[in-house]
Amino acid sequence: MTGLGQALRRIPMYVVVAAALGLLALWSLLGATLRTIPQYNGDLLASLLVSVVATLTANTVVSAVLRAPLRFSSALTTGLLIYFIMWPTATVDDLTSVALAAVIAVVGKFLLVPFGRRLVNPAAFGALAVVVLGLGTPSWWVATSWMLWAVLILGLVVLWRAGSWDAALACFLVYLVLNIQWLMSTNSTSLLSTMRTALVSYPMVFLCLFMVTEPLSGAPARWQRVVVGAVTGLIASRPINVTVGDSGFTLGPEFALVAGNLVAAVLAFVAAAVDGRATGAGGKLTVTNVERLAPSLVEVEFFSKRARKYLPGQALELTVPGGGGTRGNRRVLSLVGTDPQKLRVIYRLPAKASQFKLRLAAAQPGFKVRSEGIRGDFSLGNGNEPVVLVARGVGITPFLSQIEAVVRSEGTRDVVLIHVVSSPGDEVLTSRLAARLGSENLVSTGVKLIQVDPEASLVIPELLRICPDVQQRRALVSGSPGFVARAKSALQDAGVAKVKTDSFAGY
16 A cells, blocks of 8 residues: 555544545635636635535534534535535525525434434435425536546545445446436437536536445445445436425435435344344443553443444444544544443554544543444354454454454354564453453364464465465455555465455544
8 A cells, every 4th residue: 555545544534525525615616717617706605605614603502502522524524515515606595595504414413313323414414404495405516527527536535535435336326327318318319428418417426425425324234335325326316306285396416315324224223133233322431441451552441321232343433522633533443342331442552642542541430432333344244154364463353352252152163363463562462362261262162363473474375374274264354454455465365265354434
């Protein structure tokens, strides 16, 4: 992975999205100056100012009333999305509808969270609300030839950072095919001309790259994200006209996104009922213990008043008060235990640590933090298929809960864990696991723990020496993005057919 890619990985997801949207806003102002888009600079500036100020103000007020964390980057992102969705003019009526959409979006973000799960995309919900109430009409004016390439380039950066290509791709393909079919049925134009119209004049690229990829209102499992993306693309592919008495309104992509969010919520709650997968699990947590496992490793235990069921391998998204700084106060950390009320995380504390990590490491028992949800589908699966788990450094954390779950189930599972020790003290992670569960229990369950020297490279001969039957196993890989890429390539070259990797966007 390039230095640029590694640097981008260290930036919180909300900051990446807000920065990309900010650059798009500047690009739109340049387009207005050069007269490559029909809007005027005065209209764009007025709409941008109102959408951002209204969102940030509402976010500050609602956060204070509900005593919730103040999330600047998230609120800024919502305001910028509203800017690109609502029609930008400097008239009082249009600016009022922009402000109302922004305020409704913020209120919905805080209140529409059943069981700690964000129900809908805030910006789409705000835009849909003003349509249904007859207070405004979203135009999605971002769909222009001038904006398209900037949306595509910056959107791909967001997509790469988010890792939500499955939902975005499903939405894009369904949207594109059905939109082209609809356009060709109403206009006698060539396929190439129709495709250009679909890509330039309809907001499918912006919708798929910047909005469908939002994870908090998305589905937990990959196949579910594909379904949700396809449903969103299906509904967005053509406008829906609704007549109410003597008046009516048109539902556009904002309705499609909200409908897709509701489908995702249903799938998430069904998954929770079937296999115990967390559906959201937001709410307050109390720090009960902080322990230095090694010079650069910290374990934090939280108590939750209500049980937060999750699958081993899932991760907890935390907001830590006072843990902001340039990288924000929100992180995603893998859960390392199996207790639904005593949640534990382990993370690396480097010499130049973020304020988030420093604040959490210094927390005293009783300190309150907020869970934004439990996410991910990085699990062993329910079958008895032999697996090899490959991790480097603190990347072992999702495997700790998985192995603990296997041992505590009192069943058997053929599991080989290969842990590459990357820093002094990392060996405590496997030794502590063995001490916690009992070495004899690990052996009787079928779990084998192998530590690998950091200088050892996971090339094919080394893999075959460590795990001679690696070709007959399904592999799971966790660690830094660079390590994950190298290990995945080595496993595939060694003949492993199925390799699943752990990737959390860090929203």
